[in-house]
Amino acid sequence: MLIGKPSDIPSSAITPKEQYLNRRRFLRGAISGAVAAGAAAVGAERLAEVFSPRIGALAGTKLETVKSPLTTTGEELTPEEYITHYNNFYEFGVDKDQPAKNAGALPIRPWTIKVEGKVAKPLTFDIDTLLKLRPLEDRVYRHRCVEAWSMVIPWVGYSLSEFIKQCQPLASAKYVQFLSYYDKRVEKWASESTISWPYSEGLRMDEAMHPLALLTFGLYGEVLPNQDGAPVRIVVPWKYGFKSAKSIVAVRFLDKQPSTTWNDQAPNEYGFYSNVNPEVDHPRWSQKTERRVGLPFYSQRRTTLMFNGYGDQVASLYTGMNLKKNF
Numbered sequence: 215m216l217i218g219k220p221s222d223i224p225s226s227a228i229t230p231k232e233q234y235l236n237r238r239r240f241l242r243g244a245i246s247g248a249v250a251a252g253a254a255a256v257g258a259e260r261l262a263e264v265f266s267p268r269i270g271a272l273a274g275t276k277l278e279t280v281k282s283p284l285t286t287t288g289e290e291l292t293p294e295e296y297i298t299h300y301n302n303f304y305e306f307g308v309d310k311d312q313p314a315k316n317a318g319a320l321p322i323r324p325w326t327i328k329v330e331g332k333v334a335k336p337l338t339f340d341i342d343t344l345l346k347l348r349p350l351e352d353r354v355y356r357h358r359c360v361e362a363w364s365m366v367i368p369w370v371g372y373s374l375s376e377f378i379k380q381c382q383p384l385a386s387a388k389y390v391q392f393l394s395y396y397d398k399r400v401e402k403w404a405s406e407s408t409i410s411w412p413y414s415e416g417l418r419m420d421e422a423m424h425p426l427a428l429l430t431f432g433l434y435g436e437v438l439p440n441q442d443g444a445p446v447r448i449v450v451p452w453k454y455g456f457k458s459a460k461s462i463v464a465v466r467f468l469d470k471q472p473s474t475t476w477n478d479q480a481p482n483e484y485g486f487y488s489n490v491n492p493e494v495d496h497p498r499w500s501q502k503t504e505r506r507v508g509l510p511f512y513s514q515r516r517t518t519l520m521f522n523g524y525g526d527q528v529a530s531l532y533t534g535m536n537l538k539k540n541f
């Protein structure tokens with residue numbers, strides 16, 4: 215993210231959608247009989263039984279979802295091959311194409327989220343329990359990276375607030391911090407950047423409780439590919455992408471604003487709030503426009519919207535705040 219201008223994906227890296235799907239179906243068919251039978255129509259509640267912890271890759275596993283009223287309609291979805299081959303996941307390399315190549319090493323089962331800090335009592339949630347907590351919703355959101363590119367992604371998950379309620383935070387909890395998985399033996403590429411791991415992000419409690427903030431388990435109706443933050447990540451659609459921590463293993467409730475990865479790295483470039491704001495330029499580039507990844511070259515450029523277009527829903531969270539100072 216510290217590197218100036220994001221590079222385009224070479225067109226040779228992109229396969230037509232049909233071919234891509236066929237390859238995935240082929241891969242799906244190649245896994246063992248019992249697993250393949252289950253994978254055809256597996257509901258969230260059956261994941262644990264169908265996939266033993268020994269099977270690392272759940273790629274292609276369908277999730278049962280309901281349509282969400284919070285979906286953002288009217289824009290063309292970004293093709294799946296871009297969402298899964300143009301990633302920021304620095305633990306698996308700083309180049310956009312590296313996570314797709316390297317994140318296969320992420321051990322996504324067994325997986326737990328530890329809940330700590332200002333809570334009634336510390337808790338640990340298993341990923342398969344979390345998948346069953348609420349009906350999973352299909353929610354299409356705009357995704358705006360601070361590097362001035364964007365996508366439109368059909369995520370699968372439910373409001374983060376539903377999870378937070380289960381955590382029983384105390385009244386003294388004013389902020390919530392998310393910590394990503396980190397093991398330097400698995401994420402060998404992490405040492406290539408100066409970041410102090412694990413990746414950490416945070417929200418003010420009222421932001422985290424906003425219904426648009428999503429606890430995310432999948433995209434395009436299937437479990438999250440590893441490179442997109444499997445098995446569970448945060449998505450905060452009105453903020454720059456780096457606020458959405460991937461592959462989270464711990465959630466901490468705090469009475470003070472937590473330190474967060476990019477704010478620590480370069481506080482003059484990346485604020486704690488990081489709301490999408492076309493009026494506040496990054497010190498090294500403009501935030502007024504963005505490049506919509508996956509579209510023909512001539513139609514990529516578009517105007518960036520305040521709060522990424524979610525102002526009607528979220529602007530009231532920031533009433534009275536100077537958003538130029540609190541960027």
Ligand SMILES: Nc1nc2c(c(=O)[nH]1)N[C@H]1C(S)=C(S)[C@@H](COP(=O)(O)O)O[C@H]1N2
Nearest residue numbers: 301302303304359394413442455456458460
């Ligand atoms: N653990 C972790 N989470 C992360 C990052 C990262 O490097 N490590 N990158 C962030 C950034 S800068 C963006 S834009 C989004 C990218 O999500 P995507 O690859 O699914 O589009 O993830 C965010 N979450």
Ligand SMILES: [Mo]
Nearest residue numbers: 359360455456
């Ligand atoms: Mo980003």
